[in-house]
Amino acid sequence: MEGRRTILIVEDEPQLRGMLERYLRKEGYQVESTASGSGLRSIMARSKVDLVILDLILPDADGIELAKHLREGLNTNLGIIMLTGKGDEVDRIVGLEVGADDYVTKPFSLREFLARVKSVMRRVGDGASRARTPKIAEVVRFERWEFDLLRRRLVDPEQKEVTLTPGEFSLLKVFVENPGQVLSRELLLDQTRGFGSDSLDRTIDVQVNRLRQKLEIDPKNPRILKTVRGGGYIFAVNLT
Ligand code: CA
Numbered sequence: 001m002e003g004r005r006t007i008l009i010v011e012d013e014p015q016l017r018g019m020l021e022r023y024l025r026k027e028g029y030q031v032e033s034t035a036s037g038s039g040l041r042s043i044m045a046r047s048k049v050d051l052v053i054l055d056l057i058l059p060d061a062d063g064i065e066l067a068k069h070l071r072e073g074l075n076t077n078l079g080i081i082m083l084t085g086k087g088d089e090v091d092r093i094v095g096l097e098v099g100a101d102d103y104v105t106k107p108f109s110l111r112e113f114l115a116r117v118k119s120v121m122r123r124v125g126d127g128a129s130r131a132r133t134p135k136i137a138e139v140v141r142f143e144r145w146e147f148d149l150l151r152r153r154l155v156d157p158e159q160k161e162v163t164l165t166p167g168e169f170s171l172l173k174v175f176v177e178n179p180g181q182v183l184s185r186e187l188l189l190d191q192t193r194g195f196g197s198d199s200l201d202r203t204i205d206v207q208v209n210r211l212r213q214k215l216e217i218d219p220k221n222p223r224i225l226k227t228v229r230g231g232g233y234i235f236a237v238n239l240t
Contacts, residue, residue, distance in 0.1 A: 005121055006048060009033040010040045010066070011055040011083060016106075020053065023110050024117070037061025044070070050124055051079035051117065054100070056088055071099040071163070077152070079120040079166055099210075101167040102203065123166040123192070140176045141240045143224060145215065149173060154214075162214050167192065171207050175225065175235035184232035208233055 007024050011017040012035040024031045032043050037060050043049070052070060056063035067080050082103040101120045104113055138149040144157035152169050154162045164172065170192040174183065185204045192204075212219040226236040 004028070004030045005050045006030040006032065007051045007053060008040065008043055008049045009053045010058065011053070012036065012058050027114065037066050040066060049078065051081065051120055053081050053083060055083045056085065067100050077124055077166060079124040081116055081120055099165045101165055123170050142237050147172065147176060167207055168211055172211055176239060179235045179239050182228045182231045182234050188232065
């Protein structure tokens, strides 16, 4: 079926894999699944995948390495949700070097899982539909950075392109659309995910930190994305 979104499940526990597969199919998604990293590679090579559900620990591969590999791939608009166990280093997973859009800790409810899937799909889908619409490029500039909202391109002052995950893109987009305004975590979550949830507050902090690592000269002492005590965050420089 043309136009259906494709989700690839990479999970070595057969029961969980089967359950997620059936559930997502019932929700109308096209679903592929594999138990291994090598399976992931071969499916990615032959299918157009919109979202990868990636288990952190696989028999033949490290989920973190696989996520990094996916992020370096051609499909910059790919969503990645990591499945983690209790006690896993979640900061590393949603953290800087990996670029997953979200994570779900086992055991999780199918409802929670679906909410994450839908929210990442929304962001990924947003990019796909934008890319098909030929519009005049919407480019904003700040501090010698260039951010092309249509092409989802961020270029640094040295003219080097900086890769953003779909989550980072959505977040930076909200910031540049609201410069000089204090944006609460709640609002940022709402704008980037499309639904409200208190428990995900930390994810916004992690995503802001990731953006800082990419944008700021000194991420510990940010000039562009500042923290407002008790308030949230503010895009603190002017757009030019
Ligand atoms: Ca596993």
